[in-house]
Amino acid sequence: MVYKLSATLKGHTSDVRALAAPTNDLILSASRDTTAIAWNRTSSGGNEFSNATVLRAGSRYINAVAYVPPTPDAPKGYAATGGQETVINLFDLDKPRDDPNFSLVGHTENVCTLNVSPAGTIISGSWDRTAKVWKNLALAYDLNGHQQSVWAVLIVEEDVFLTGSADKTIRLWNQHKTIHTFTGHQDAVRGLALVPDLGFASCSNDSEVRVWTLGGDLIYSLSGHTSFVYSLSVLPNGGLVSSGEDRSVRVWQDEECSQIIVHPAISVWAVSTLPNGDIVSGTSDGVVRVFSAAPERWAPEEEVKAFEEEVANQALPAQQVGDVKKSDLPGPDALLNPGKKSGEVKMIRNNNDVVEAHKWDSSSGAWQKVGEVVDAVGQGRKQLYEGKEYDYVFDVDIQDGVPPLKLPYNVTDNPYSAAQRFLAANELPPSYLDEVVRFIEKNTAGVSIGTGNEEYVDPYTGASRYRTNDVGSTGGGATEYMDPYTGASRYRAQPQAAPSAAASNLSDPFTGASRYSGTPVAAQTPKVLPVSKAATFKQANVTAMQGKIHQFNDALQQEISTSGLAMYPDERTAIDEIFTALSQLTAVPPKSPSKSIGSSHIEHVAAILDRWPPSQRFPVIDLSRLLLGYCLYALNDSGSKERFIEALFKASEWTAQWSSPLPRHRETNILLLLRSLANAFQDGSGLSATWVNKLLESLGEAPYGILGKNQRIALATVLFNISCLSISSPLDASAQRIYLTVLTSIVASERADSEAAYRTLVALGNTLYGNKQGGALLDGVQSDEIRQAVSAIPNAFPEDRIRSISQETLSLL
Structure with a gap:
C-alpha cells in the first residue's frame, strides 16, 4: 500500500497548525493567518477539494480546529476554533457568517488544542496549564493539575479524558479528577490519538511515538522521527500516522514504519485521516495536502511528479543530517543498492560535487531524493520554554560557573516588556533593563524606533510585523553568533560599562566575565536628538x-x-x-x-x-x-x-461619533489609516502648510483614550515623521502651535504604552531642537505645559530611554 499525492489545497497564507477530517468530503484547517477554512470535495469519490468557507476566527493566530457533529439547528455541524485570543469560537457550517455563532470564554492564554466527542462535548487545552470540558456550550469541568501548558487533549468517553502537557506527562481524568498519570516521554507531549482495542498513542518533542493501555502500561514505542513529533492520527485499519519537524509524515503498520512522505516544508504541524484512509497534512508552507493509497484518487501524474521535484529541490541544513565530510561520500552508484529499512538516509556526492540526501522508501522499493545539504539553516522551529512556544530562548550568562538564565522572546514582543519579565523572574536589578533590551535587539535583528516593537498583526496572515528604523539606540553588540532561527546557541555580548545605579559585586548579565565592584562610575548618556530618519x-x-x-x-x-x-x-x-x-x-x-x-x-x-x-x-x-x-x-x-x-x-469614518469600544472594522480601518499617514511623511516629503494644518486639527479631534495600543503607536509615528521633516523644513507658526498642542496632550495622557510615549517625546524633542537652532521661542504658557507633561512621564514609565529623552527634551526649553 503506497500513498501518493491526491490533492493540494492552497488558500492559507501562513502555517497550517491544525486539521480535522470528519468525513470523506470535508476537511477543516486552521492557520496562523487568522483563519480557518472548510474544504469540500467537489465530486463524489474524486480527488479535488474546493475552498467552501473561510472562517474569520479572530485577529490573531488560530492554532486549533475541531468538528462538532450536526444538531437540528446546524445540519452540517460546526467548526470549532481556538487560538491566541483565548476564545473558542463555533461556526455553523451550513450558514457560515463573519461572526461566530457561539463563543466559549474561560481560558486566559492561547488555546492550542481541541477535541470533540460524537455527542458534542468539547475539550480544550491551553497555555494557561488547564484543560476545560464544555457541555451544551457551558463549562462542565476544569482540569487542573498540569505544571505547564496543555498541548494535547482527547475524549475517551463522555466523562473520561486524556491530556498531554509540556510537563512531559499524560493524565487520565474521570470528570475533573486525575485517575492516572503516564510518565515516560522525555519532552513535551504534543499529540494524542485513540487506538482501537489497545488504548491510545502519544507523540512528543522527544521524537518518540508511544502506544499505551489506559491502565498505564507502555505497549511499544515507535522511533524514526529525527525531531519534534507534533501530531498523530489513526488509520481505519489500525495503523498510525505521525508528523513532525523533520519534514515528514510517517505511516506505521505493525510497529514498523511502512512509508515516509517527505514534504517541501520544515514543519508538518498537523496530520489527520479521512474515513476512507486518505491522509491529510498541514505544513509551515501554508498548504494542506491529501495523500491516498487508492490509485483512483491519485493526482495526475504531472502533479505528483511536480510535488516530488519540489521535495527533491529542498535545501537541507547540515545540522539536520549530521556532520558531512564530502570527500568520504560515495557517488550516485551507491543508490543502486537497496536500503535496509524504510527511512534509512543515504548521502551521496553527485557529479556536480553537490551533497544530496536520499531516503529509502520500502513501499516503492526506491531511493527518494529529499534535498541538497547546505551549511546554513533556512528556517527554524519554535522553542519551548516552560511549556510555551517562543521564537527564541536565549542563554544569558550571569556568572562563571553558574548555569545560564533563560530569556524567552517572541518577535512580536515589546523588548522592554520581555526584559522586565526576565529581570523580575530572576531577581536582577532594574538597572540592567537597557542592557537586556539591547541584547534582545541585536540578537534578533528587530530594532524599532525607540527600541520597542509594536505587536502588529497582519490583517491577512497574523504572522508578520512591521519593523521600523532605529532611533537613539546605543548599540551593545553580540560577539558570538547564535542561530537566528533556533535560538539553540548562546549570544555573548561585549562587556558594557556598569550602569550608574548598579549595586556592587554584581555580574555582567551577559558575559559573566567580570564583576562590578567598588563605586560605580556614572555612564554618560548619549544624545538622541535630533532624529531625522522617518519610520515607515x-x-x-x-x-x-x-x-x-x-x-x-x-x-x-x-x-x-x-x-x-x-x-x-x-x-x-x-x-x-x-x-x-x-x-x-x-x-x-x-x-x-x-x-x-x-x-x-x-x-x-x-x-x-x-x-x-x-x-x-x-x-x-x-x-x-x-x-x-x-x-x-x-x-x-x-x-x-x-x-x-x-x-x-x-x-x-474618522469624523463619526467616537465611542468605546470601536466596532472592529472601524478599529482596523483607523489603524491602517494612521499607518498610511506615517508613510505620507517619509524622507523627502514636503510639509505643505495648508493641508498639514488641516491634518493636525483632524488628528487632534480623536479622543486619545479610545485608541488601542497599535493605533497609538501609529499615531505617534505620524507625529514623529512630521518632526523629522520639520528639522529641515520648519512648520509655520500656526501649524507648529497645533502640532505642539497635540504632542503635549499625548505626553500628558499616555500612561499605558511606553513605545507611543517614547515616539511622541522624540517628536517633541525634535521640534524643540529645530526651534532652538532657528532661534524661535515658545510662549510662556505653552512652554510651561510642555515642561509639566515631560517632567511627569518618567514616573509612569521607569525606563532609561524615557528618562534620557525627557531630560534631553527639557534641556531644550
Whole structure:
C-alpha cells in the first residue's frame, strides 16, 4: 500500500497548525493567518477539494480546529476554533457568517488544542496549564493539575479524558479528577490519538511515538522521527500516522514504519485521516495536502511528479543530517543498492560535487531524493520554554560557573516588556533593563524606533510585523553568533560599562566575565536628538491583499443589492496594475515596475474607498498604505496627496461619533489609516502648510483614550515623521502651535504604552531642537505645559530611554 499525492489545497497564507477530517468530503484547517477554512470535495469519490468557507476566527493566530457533529439547528455541524485570543469560537457550517455563532470564554492564554466527542462535548487545552470540558456550550469541568501548558487533549468517553502537557506527562481524568498519570516521554507531549482495542498513542518533542493501555502500561514505542513529533492520527485499519519537524509524515503498520512522505516544508504541524484512509497534512508552507493509497484518487501524474521535484529541490541544513565530510561520500552508484529499512538516509556526492540526501522508501522499493545539504539553516522551529512556544530562548550568562538564565522572546514582543519579565523572574536589578533590551535587539535583528516593537498583526496572515528604523539606540553588540532561527546557541555580548545605579559585586548579565565592584562610575548618556530618519510602515503582504480585495469584490458582485458597488472594469485593471507594480517594488531585491503608477490609479483607489461598505474597506486602505509608501511620486500633482488623504479619513469614518469600544472594522480601518499617514511623511516629503494644518486639527479631534495600543503607536509615528521633516523644513507658526498642542496632550495622557510615549517625546524633542537652532521661542504658557507633561512621564514609565529623552527634551526649553 503506497500513498501518493491526491490533492493540494492552497488558500492559507501562513502555517497550517491544525486539521480535522470528519468525513470523506470535508476537511477543516486552521492557520496562523487568522483563519480557518472548510474544504469540500467537489465530486463524489474524486480527488479535488474546493475552498467552501473561510472562517474569520479572530485577529490573531488560530492554532486549533475541531468538528462538532450536526444538531437540528446546524445540519452540517460546526467548526470549532481556538487560538491566541483565548476564545473558542463555533461556526455553523451550513450558514457560515463573519461572526461566530457561539463563543466559549474561560481560558486566559492561547488555546492550542481541541477535541470533540460524537455527542458534542468539547475539550480544550491551553497555555494557561488547564484543560476545560464544555457541555451544551457551558463549562462542565476544569482540569487542573498540569505544571505547564496543555498541548494535547482527547475524549475517551463522555466523562473520561486524556491530556498531554509540556510537563512531559499524560493524565487520565474521570470528570475533573486525575485517575492516572503516564510518565515516560522525555519532552513535551504534543499529540494524542485513540487506538482501537489497545488504548491510545502519544507523540512528543522527544521524537518518540508511544502506544499505551489506559491502565498505564507502555505497549511499544515507535522511533524514526529525527525531531519534534507534533501530531498523530489513526488509520481505519489500525495503523498510525505521525508528523513532525523533520519534514515528514510517517505511516506505521505493525510497529514498523511502512512509508515516509517527505514534504517541501520544515514543519508538518498537523496530520489527520479521512474515513476512507486518505491522509491529510498541514505544513509551515501554508498548504494542506491529501495523500491516498487508492490509485483512483491519485493526482495526475504531472502533479505528483511536480510535488516530488519540489521535495527533491529542498535545501537541507547540515545540522539536520549530521556532520558531512564530502570527500568520504560515495557517488550516485551507491543508490543502486537497496536500503535496509524504510527511512534509512543515504548521502551521496553527485557529479556536480553537490551533497544530496536520499531516503529509502520500502513501499516503492526506491531511493527518494529529499534535498541538497547546505551549511546554513533556512528556517527554524519554535522553542519551548516552560511549556510555551517562543521564537527564541536565549542563554544569558550571569556568572562563571553558574548555569545560564533563560530569556524567552517572541518577535512580536515589546523588548522592554520581555526584559522586565526576565529581570523580575530572576531577581536582577532594574538597572540592567537597557542592557537586556539591547541584547534582545541585536540578537534578533528587530530594532524599532525607540527600541520597542509594536505587536502588529497582519490583517491577512497574523504572522508578520512591521519593523521600523532605529532611533537613539546605543548599540551593545553580540560577539558570538547564535542561530537566528533556533535560538539553540548562546549570544555573548561585549562587556558594557556598569550602569550608574548598579549595586556592587554584581555580574555582567551577559558575559559573566567580570564583576562590578567598588563605586560605580556614572555612564554618560548619549544624545538622541535630533532624529531625522522617518519610520515607515512598508511591510507588504501583496498576494494576500490582492486576494482579499478580489474576494470582497466578487462577494459584492454576486448580490443584486450590492452589485453596483463592485469594481468597474477599468478599476479592476488599475488595481491589478498596482499590485503588479507593488510585487516588483517589494521583491528582494526590488525591481523597477514594468508599468508606472500614476494619478489615474490613485483616483480609482479613492473611488473604490468611497463606494465600498466600511467593513470591506480595510484591504483597500492597506493598499493605500503601500501606495503612499512606495509610489508617493504618483501624488505629486497639485492637491492630489491632500485629496487622497481626505478620502482615507472619510473611508475610516474618522469624523463619526467616537465611542468605546470601536466596532472592529472601524478599529482596523483607523489603524491602517494612521499607518498610511506615517508613510505620507517619509524622507523627502514636503510639509505643505495648508493641508498639514488641516491634518493636525483632524488628528487632534480623536479622543486619545479610545485608541488601542497599535493605533497609538501609529499615531505617534505620524507625529514623529512630521518632526523629522520639520528639522529641515520648519512648520509655520500656526501649524507648529497645533502640532505642539497635540504632542503635549499625548505626553500628558499616555500612561499605558511606553513605545507611543517614547515616539511622541522624540517628536517633541525634535521640534524643540529645530526651534532652538532657528532661534524661535515658545510662549510662556505653552512652554510651561510642555515642561509639566515631560517632567511627569518618567514616573509612569521607569525606563532609561524615557528618562534620557525627557531630560534631553527639557534641556531644550
